[in-house]
Amino acid sequence: MFSKILIANRGEIAVRIIRACKEMGISTVAVYSEADRDALHVSLADESCCIGPAAVRDSYLNIPAVLTAAKVYGAQAIHPGYGLLSENARFAELTAQQGMTFIGAPAKVISAMGDKDAARRTMKAAGVPVIEGSGLIEDEETLLKEAERIGLPLMIKARAGGGGRGIRIVRERGELLPAWRAAFAEAQAAFGDGACYLEKYLTSVKHVEMQLLADSEGNVVCLGERDCSMQRRNQKLLEESPSPAMDGALRRRMTACCVRAARAAGYLGAGTIEFLLDQATGEFYFMEMNTRLQVEHPVTEMVTGVDLVKWQIRIAAGLPLDFSQKDVALRDHAIECRINAENPMEGFCPSCGRIRLLHVPGGPQVRFDTALYQDYAIPPFYDSMIGKLIVSAKTREEAIRKMQAALCELVIEGVEHTGEFQTELISQPEFRAGTYTTGFLTQWIGS
Amino acid sequence: MLSKELFKKPKNQLEHAETVLPDPRKDGAEEPCLACPACKKVLFENDLERELFVCEHCGHHFRVGPRRRIGWIVDPGTFTEHDAGLLSENLIGFPGYEEKLAAAHKKSGEADGVLTGTAKIGGFPCAVFAMDPDFMMGSMGTVVGEKITRLFEYATREGLPVIGFTVSGGARMQEGILSLMQMAKTSGAVRRHSDAGLLYVAVLTDPTTGGVTASFAMEADVTLAEPRALIGFAGPRVIEQTTRQTLPEGFQRAEFLLEKGFVDKIVDRRKQRMYLHTLLFLHGREETL
Numbered sequence: 198m199f200s201k202i203l204i205a206n207r208g209e210i211a212v213r214i215i216r217a218c219k220e221m222g223i224s225t226v227a228v229y230s231e232a233d234r235d236a237l238h239v240s241l242a243d244e245s246c247c248i249g250p251a252a253v254r255d256s257y258l259n260i261p262a263v264l265t266a267a268k269v270y271g272a273q274a275i276h277p278g279y280g281l282l283s284e285n286a287r288f289a290e291l292t293a294q295q296g297m298t299f300i301g302a303p304a305k306v307i308s309a310m311g312d313k314d315a316a317r318r319t320m321k322a323a324g325v326p327v328i329e330g331s332g333l334i335e336d337e338e339t340l341l342k343e344a345e346r347i348g349l350p351l352m353i354k355a356r357a358g359g360g361g362r363g364i365r366i367v368r369e370r371g372e373l374l375p376a377w378r379a380a381f382a383e384a385q386a387a388f389g390d391g392a393c394y395l396e397k398y399l400t401s402v403k404h405v406e407m408q409l410l411a412d413s414e415g416n417v418v419c420l421g422e423r424d425c426s427m428q429r430r431n432q433k434l435l436e437e438s439p440s441p442a443m444d445g446a447l448r449r450r451m452t453a454c455c456v457r458a459a460r461a462a463g464y465l466g467a468g469t470i471e472f473l474l475d476q477a478t479g480e481f482y483f484m485e486m487n488t489r490l491q492v493e494h495p496v497t498e499m500v501t502g503v504d505l506v507k508w509q510i511r512i513a514a515g516l517p518l519d520f521s522q523k524d525v526a527l528r529d530h531a532i533e534c535r536i537n538a539e540n541p542m543e544g545f546c547p548s549c550g551r552i553r554l555l556h557v558p559g560g561p562q563v564r565f566d567t568a569l570y571q572d573y574a575i576p577p578f579y580d581s582m583i584g585k586l587i588v589s590a591k592t593r594e595e596a597i598r599k600m601q602a603a604l605c606e607l608v609i610e611g612v613e614h615t616g617e618f619q620t621e622l623i624s625q626p627e628f629r630a631g632t633y634t635t636g637f638l639t640q641w642i643g644s
Numbered sequence: 645m646l647s648k649e650l651f652k653k654p655k656n657q658l659e660h661a662e663t664v665l666p667d668p669r670k671d672g673a674e675e676p677c678l679a680c681p682a683c684k685k686v687l688f689e690n691d692l693e694r695e696l697f698v699c700e701h702c703g704h705h706f707r708v709g710p711r712r713r714i715g716w717i718v719d720p721g722t723f724t725e726h727d728a729g730l731l732s733e734n735l736i737g738f739p740g741y742e743e744k745l746a747a748a749h750k751k752s753g754e755a756d757g758v759l760t761g762t763a764k765i766g767g768f769p770c771a772v773f774a775m776d777p778d779f780m781m782g783s784m785g786t787v788v789g790e791k792i793t794r795l796f797e798y799a800t801r802e803g804l805p806v807i808g809f810t811v812s813g814g815a816r817m818q819e820g821i822l823s824l825m826q827m828a829k830t831s832g833a834v835r836r837h838s839d840a841g842l843l844y845v846a847v848l849t850d851p852t853t854g855g856v857t858a859s860f861a862m863e864a865d866v867t868l869a870e871p872r873a874l875i876g877f878a879g880p881r882v883i884e885q886t887t888r889q890t891l892p893e894g895f896q897r898a899e900f901l902l903e904k905g906f907v908d909k910i911v912d913r914r915k916q917r918m919y920l921h922t923l924l925f926l927h928g929r930e931e932t933l
Contacts, residue, residue, distance in 0.1 A: 198660040222658035240646040243653065261677065261686035273665065291688070294675055298665075514663055570646065 198514050199223055199273040199298070204242065205263050206278030209568045209584065210492075211238035214276050217506040226270045228263060230256035232576040237568040244270055251578045257281050260288050264295055274298040274513060276506075280580070283489040284311060300513040302466050302488035310462060310486045314356040314394045320483045323461035325454050328473065328482040330396035340377050343395050344370075350398040353377055355384035355391070363387065364431070366398055401634045403442050403474040404428065405481070407455045408497045410508055411464040414517045419452040420501050421527045423493055425471075426635050427622070429545070429642065434615070435622065436493040437532045438500045441593065441631025442476050451481060452522070462486065467494075467509045476632065492535070492585070495566060499531035499589040529562075530596045531589035534604065534623070536567075537581045540613035541642075547581045548613035550574070558606035562589045563599065565607070575612060583614065593631070597623055680704050682872075696913045705850060705870045705913055709752060710759035710774035713809050717917050718763035718772065725761040727794055732756055732787045738818040744780060752778035756787040757812075760795040765807065766921035768928055771799040774809040775856075784856050785816035789826025792860060796833035796844075805843035805927065807920055810861040814854015827859035834863045843927045845920065848875050848898070848907065862906070866923060868916075869898035869907045 201224040204214045211227060215238060218225045227242035232251035239245045246266040249256030256262070258281060267275055275292050277283035277300070289304040301307070310316045314333055321327050331343035333356065344351060344367075353376055355363030365380045367373050377393065385391035408420040424440035425433045439448075455470050469491050471484040494505045503525075508518070539545040551574040557565045567584035569575075575583065588603055590596040604620045625641065627633040676689045682704035692699070696716055697706040714723055734741040749755070757779040763772050773795055775782040782788075792808075799806050815823040837844060846864035848857075850873035857877050869875060876896040884891055894900045901907040911919050 198658055198663050199665065200658060219654050220656060222654075222656040222661075235646060237646065240648055240650055245648075261688075291675060511660070514660065514665060516660060516663060 198516075199510070201226065201270070201272045202274045202276055202300070202510070203228065203263075203267040203270065203272035204238065204276050204278065205257070205267075205282055206276075206280075207233055207236060207238060207257060207568075208579065209566050209582070210278040210490075211236075212241060212568050213566060214278060214506055215241050217504065217510065221507060221510065223510070226266065226272050228257070228266050230578075232578050235573065237570055237573070246270060251576065253281070253578065260285075260291060263288075264291060267292075267297055268295060272297060274300055274510075276300040276510070277489070279490050279492055284487070286311065298513050300466070300509050302464060302468060306463055306465070307488050310488050312356050313354060313358060313485060314392070316462075316486055317394070317483065319461055320458055320486075323457050325458045325461075325483045326481060328396045328399065328484065331394050333392045333394050334377065337374065337377075340373065340395075344373055347395055347397050350400075352396045352398045353380040353393050354396055355380060355388060355393050357384060357388035357390040357392070362431075363393075399473050399475065399482070400636055401476075402426075403440065403476060404433075404471065404484075404635050405440050405442065405451075405474045406469045406471040406487075406491070407451060408491075408494070408505070409455055409459050409464065409468045409470065410503075410505070410512065410518060411459050411466065411468070412512045412518045413465060413515055415460075416518045416521065417456045417459045417464070418518060418520070418522050418525060419455045420497050420503055420505075420525055422448065422451065423491075423496050425493065426633055427628075427638050428635055429638050433493065433535065434537075434638065435532065435534050435619065435628075436496050437530070437593075437596075438496045439527050439530065440474075442474055447479060447481075454481075456522075458483070458486070464488075466512050467505050473635075476634070492582070493533050495564060495585060495587040496531045496533045499562065499564070499587055500527045500529055501525060502528070529589045529591055530593040531587060532596050532600050532623075533585055533587040534600060534619040535582055535615070536584040536586060536607070536609070536619070537615045538575060538583045538612045539581050539615055541615055541618040543613075545615075547577075549577045550612040552609060552611040554608055554610040556606070556608040558586070558603040560603075563603050564588070565603075569609065583609070583612070586616075586619075597629065698913050703871060703912070705872065707777040707811065707850065709778055710754065710776045710809070713774045714759065714761075714763065714772055716913075717807070717920060718765055719767065722764040723761055723772070724763070725759065726798070727760060727791050728755060730756065730787045730791060732785050732819075734818070735786065735822055736818075736820045738820070741818040744818065748779045752776050754779050756791070757782045757784065757816075758788045758791050760791045762798075762804065765917070765924055768921070768924040769804055770924060771795050771802075771804045771806045772808065773806070775811045777811045780816065781813035782811045782856070783813050783816035783823075783854075784826050785819040785823050786826060788816070789823070789829050792826075792830045793833040796830070796837045799842060800833075800837045800840050803840070803842065805845070805924060806837065807845050807847075807924075808860075808864075809847045809849055810852045810856055811849045812852055812854065812856035812861075814856060824855060827855045830860040831863060834860050838863075838865070843923070845923055847911070847916065847920075848873055850874050851876075853877065853879070867906070867908050868911050868919070869901065869909075870913060871898060871910050873898040875901055875907070 203226040225242040227245040228248045229239045248262040282288040286304045286307040289299040292299040350368045353365045365376045381391040403426045411417045423438045425436045427435035469487045472481045474481045538548045555571045564587045588599040680699040683702035685701045758775045760773040844864045845866045848869040
């Protein structure tokens, strides 16, 4: 087991990883930018190192600085968290070259899944249903031909994109050509790779993702699904498990599919496969695979009792899983509400400030993951998510009640945040019915 | 503000302490890295090579050898080297010149300060030359002068445009007046090439100075330069001492020369191939009435 790990991240996820390490007896090294000197993860870790100025690209994305800190402090492994360098194949490769273990998928798997077009083809070959779509669009002739075959509405997706970026929706024939040209140029500028493919645009679908763990001995376990259909601008706001749209039979089919997919990809570590589920037909389609820990991982932890971060670390240290698929059962119902420092009344404009008063709800099966503390000044340079409130209970009805109570007990004074907005959201009949699809939230906000 | 001593360390033994970790010392060599001289940021050599030796953070153009340069510009497999066997000799008995030449061979891996030959760029045949910053600072002696001259004469006979990359400390001191004479010789060959109605494009790279600037480097039809390249004749100190004036900011840099009309366009190395191709295309078309 690693005696020391460097956490190449910040905020609540850095705190989460440090907590897991403390439980396991592993020493921790935190890295921080100049703007994060007073961050919680810096004090919580055993050692810390400043790696650059506030801007993310000069600090948390500064690969030479992160690697140097890891070497100097004698870390044996680096945990990248989510976002930032977690899906940077080059970083994974360089970490390994420096003689340290990258806690995540192998570099070549990250590259393979990072190319969205190649990922689709790998999945298709493994017998995983994929959304009707095309290969890479080389020219205008192919564009028109494929668009004709797939049918409108469709999405133009950058193969180097992901996480909701590099996507354009085309609803009318006239939009097709300009949208493709624009998508190519945008992707070229943003990712250095303009290649795009087409995918049928499915509306009224549920976004259901499956959590996987794969160890170095070839064991692959699926830890159930998370329903993440509550999205605004392709960003998730609320997640729950189990999905109200799932039944045992569908879950078994999707589990088998995922395990096949993970094996086909040569996966190692914790990963998530995202699907779109058509509630009417019960058909599900592969969307993309995320080769990292997800923000909403606590939801799965609450319903399975499996500590995903600890298992990431154990798997990276070469330890095998000590449970198999038959030991996995989804017990209870869990919901997570993301708390963002944004003002819902002002178009979700980000809000900054000093936390004057912080009161965190508690009680049975109530969990609040955050890096906030009283008198903390939130720096304006980073993500607006300041906390995740997760609850679980025996039934979905009870979980909603618990979330309602917990949200109302949560006090964060000093910034505008989306806590109250979430209480409104979970009172909506579409949420209570569980049938809400990916288009619901945007439509509800608009009205 | 949280004190660093605020949280106590939990008394937890390391779990699974007996597990054998993946072997840390792999056989893979450590990837070499260096710091950009301009912005001081750390660059990995593989990344730098991919960016044609341009710093991805600040755009600083590193000095590169002639074979790399030509390799980036011409169509693969089309470069044919000329006059590879020409080697410099100590013509005026300058002390230490043989040692300097031997050291230069070793450092650059080249025969002398310029690489010449023919190639195709985007399918267009042309004559190319690229000077070598690692061979005695690209200084021009009789061999450099001869190779350049022969290239222009060849191009004149074959009706080829010339594309050339300059980098030089000036005339090669160790060959005295014979080096200076190369200025006139090369200029004569360039003039005849021009009289034949043929195109000559020069790309001035950092640094291009002295007798090379004062001859063939500045005699092109289209004069391009790399960003921030130092281009001049006399060095800044000599100029300051002679004119007794403080020189303005950016004096003798490519951008300054662009402003004053000595350079036609500054082209980033990563865009040079496309730009040169375009120039060859524009100047290569037969006029039809």
